[in-house]
Amino acid sequence: MMNLAQIHSSASFMLKALSVAKKALPACRPNPPVGCVLVRDGEIISEGFTQAIGGHHAEVMALAAYTGSLDDVIAYVTLEPCAFVGRTPSCAQVLASSGIKHVVVSMLDPDSRNNGRGIHILREAGIVVDIDIESERVRSFLMPYLGHS
Numbered sequence: 467m468m469n470l471a472q473i474h475s476s477a478s479f480m481l482k483a484l485s486v487a488k489k490a491l492p493a494c495r496p497n498p499p500v501g502c503v504l505v506r507d508g509e510i511i512s513e514g515f516t517q518a519i520g521g522h523h524a525e526v527m528a529l530a531a532y533t534g535s536l537d538d539v540i541a542y543v544t545l546e547p548c549a550f551v552g553r554t555p556s557c558a559q560v561l562a563s564s565g566i567k568h569v570v571v572s573m574l575d576p577d578s579r580n581n582g583r584g585i586h587i588l589r590e591a592g593i594v595v596d597i598d599i600e601s602e603r604v605r606s607f608l609m610p611y612l613g614h615s
Contacts, residue, residue, distance in 0.1 A: 479505050479542040480572050480600040483513075484607060487524070487544050490515040498611040500524040502543045504532055504566075511539065523548065525557040529564055536565040544604045546575040549583035558584035562591035570596045572604035576612055 487501030494516040502524035504512040511534070514527025522530070525547055547557035547569070561569060569588055574581060574597065588595050
């Protein structure tokens with residue numbers, strides 16, 4: 467359970483991930499515009515957003531843009547990492563095998579192929595997962611782009 471200071475800093479990092487997500491538009495369509503920031507010691511060390519269809523998703527882009535150790539790194543992701551393999555690998559599996567130990571997700575993906583499955587993959591890999599950080603703001607941004615699957 468996060469304390470009040472952690473919740474406040476998590477909120478600011480999630481809002482940054484939301485800002486990064488907006489860079490995905492319009493090229494990411496029909497995929498939802500997702501943002502991810504990697505944080506170590508209170509500093510953003512990498513960011514990524516969903517690329518054009520067939521390109522990498524936000525989490526993979528953020529991981530690829532950073533080459534250091536993932537010890538003590540927290541990933542903030544606006545939408546639950548995908549649990550399935552489609553045109554791209556499962557982002558939940560990529561995170562699970564990356565060595566990252568903590569992921570903060572704003573909202574679950576209502577897509578029936580995900581909807582908690584990505585969280586399950588992360589937790590099964592021993593990753594600490596926090597959910598529902600700034601979920602109202604993120605949900606109001608993402609909902610128009612969800613449900614097309």
